[in-house]
Amino acid sequence: MSEHTLARLAATIKARRASTASASYTKSLLEKGAAACAKKLGEEAVETVIAGVAESDDKLRAEAADLLYHLMVLLEARNVPIEAVFAELDSRTAQSGHAEKASRPKDGSPS
């Protein structure tokens, strides 16, 4: 799993919205609207939490994959590009780098 995996999945989900194929779970979910997609994401989040507390690593991995998929579907339903989420994360990394530098003593000695 990488940023590219998520970007590829986002592109597939977007393509499913425009698809005329009837047998797409993604398309049927998107057609129900953002509120239904958000509800589904909430269910998957709860399942992931339960797996994180009380189930096997395999189960947690599977639930985490479901959770990411449903997050991507919600982003598509709301027309929020995954690249905007990546940019948000990148800006936080940059900010925390600045915060680290700012908290270092000016003479460079260890704190």
Ligand SMILES: N=c1c2ncn([C@@H]3O[C@H](COP(=O)(O)OP(=O)(O)OP(=O)(O)O)[C@@H](O)[C@H]3O)c2ncn1[C@@H]1O[C@H](COP(=O)(O)O)[C@@H](O)[C@H]1O
């Ligand atoms: N990554 C996923 C993916 N992860 C989870 N899911 C589906 O999400 C659902 C979540 O599990 P549940 O047990 O809650 O499902 P359910 O009871 O069948 O669902 P509901 O009726 O409650 O909505 C399952 O139906 C899974 O198949 C996914 N469905 C599709 N994809 C990918 O999305 C792309 C488009 O797929 P299609 O929509 O099938 O064309 C492809 O690349 C797929 O691999």
